[in-house]
Structures are given as structure tokens and as C-alpha cells.
Amino acid sequence: MQIQVNTGNGIANKDALERWAAAYLNDTLGRFREELSRIEVQLTDDSRGKKGDDRRCMLEARLNGHAPIAVNHNGESMDDAFRGATVKLIRALERTLGKLDRHEHRARHTIRKDAQEPADTAADSS
Template sequence: MHIQVNTSNGIANTEGLERWAADYLNEHLGRYRQDITSIEVQLSDQNHGAKGGIDKRCMMEARIAGRPPVAVTNEGADQDLAFRGAAEKLGRALDHALGKLDRKEHRERETIRKDVDTLPQ
């Protein structure tokens, strides 16, 4: 799963931010690793550096193999709250989108279940 972080409007895009974002998303959305090809994150400061209010915005878009992308947006008082909120929203959106797919057609997935006939007696 490829993760790309973009920033604008006064938010510094550092290597540490990209590494932290990738680690966080891999941990929280790892159960979708087989379905997601990439996630794009866009962090921005809505009021361009002025203090106060809910002014940080995080947009996340997950690209799913063979399906339309899933996108969410969250705003917060700081970039951490905006990012974490967007990650939670993306998880729920993916649950919804991929849960529907599971109900309509069987997806090829890894499983921990084993065929009972092949287990040693």
C-alpha cells in the first residue's frame, strides 16, 4: 500500500511527517492491505496561519483495485486531530464500501481458516 502525503498553506511536509503518517495508516487500515493500492493525504491550513478555531483540514483518498476511489475530509484544531479524524472516517468508509462488496460477490482473500479434511486427526 503506497502512501503519499501532500501539504499546503504553511504546513511543512517533512520526512518525519510522511513516515509517521505511513506508519499510522498501515497500522489502522492494515486489514485493507489487499484491497488498497494507494492512499493520498492532503493536509492544509484553512485560515493560512491565523490562530484559533478549527482551521486544519485533512483529505484522504484511498484507491481500491478495480473500484472507484473512496475519499473523506476532516477538520480539526490541529493537524494531528484533523489527520486522525480523517483516518477514522476513511476506515468507516472502507468498511462500508468493501462490506457491500463482500455481500454481493466473493472476494479472493487470505484466510486463517483451514479445510477440516486436511487437518491431522
């Protein structure tokens, strides 16, 4: 899983920030590693150092063979914005991948369906 960190509006793109973000995302999103090809991180400070909820983190996860998922979170600090966006991304991935699993499950045959066929056949021959 590739992680790309972009910064803008008053945030210096430091190597330490990239290493920390990559380590944190690899740790928290490790269970989705096989489904994800890349995660893009966009950090901005709209207040340019002033107080307020103007630090924003946008995370975009690229799923293998599916449309990307993007989430945003604003916070008082970059840490708050980044961690909040990560929580939202986990929920979005769980929801999306859960729907895919359920959809694939519906396409398969179940034991219950196979067990009903002989009973229907027995009722028709009477």
C-alpha cells in the first residue's frame, strides 16, 4: 500500500510528517492492506496558524478495482484532523467492503436453498 502525503496553505511538507503518517496509516489500516493500492493524504491549514477548526485532512483511499473513497475532517490541530479523518476512512472502508462482501455472498448458493429444492420436488410428484 503506497501512501502519498501532500501539504498546502502554510504547512511544511517535512519528511518526518510523511514517515509518521505512513507508519500510522499502515498500522491502523493494515487489515485493509490487500484491498488498497494507495492512500493520498492532503493536509491544509486554512487559518494559517490562527485558532479554530481550520486544519483539514482529506484522505483518499484507492481500492483495487473499485472507485476511490474520500473523507474529510476538520480539527483544531493537524493531529486532530488527521486522526479524525482516519476514523472516518475506516468506517467508510468497512461499509464499502462489507457491502461488496454481502453482494458477493448473495450470488453464491446457500445450504438452505439447496435443501429446499428436494422438498419442492417431492411435493410436485405427489
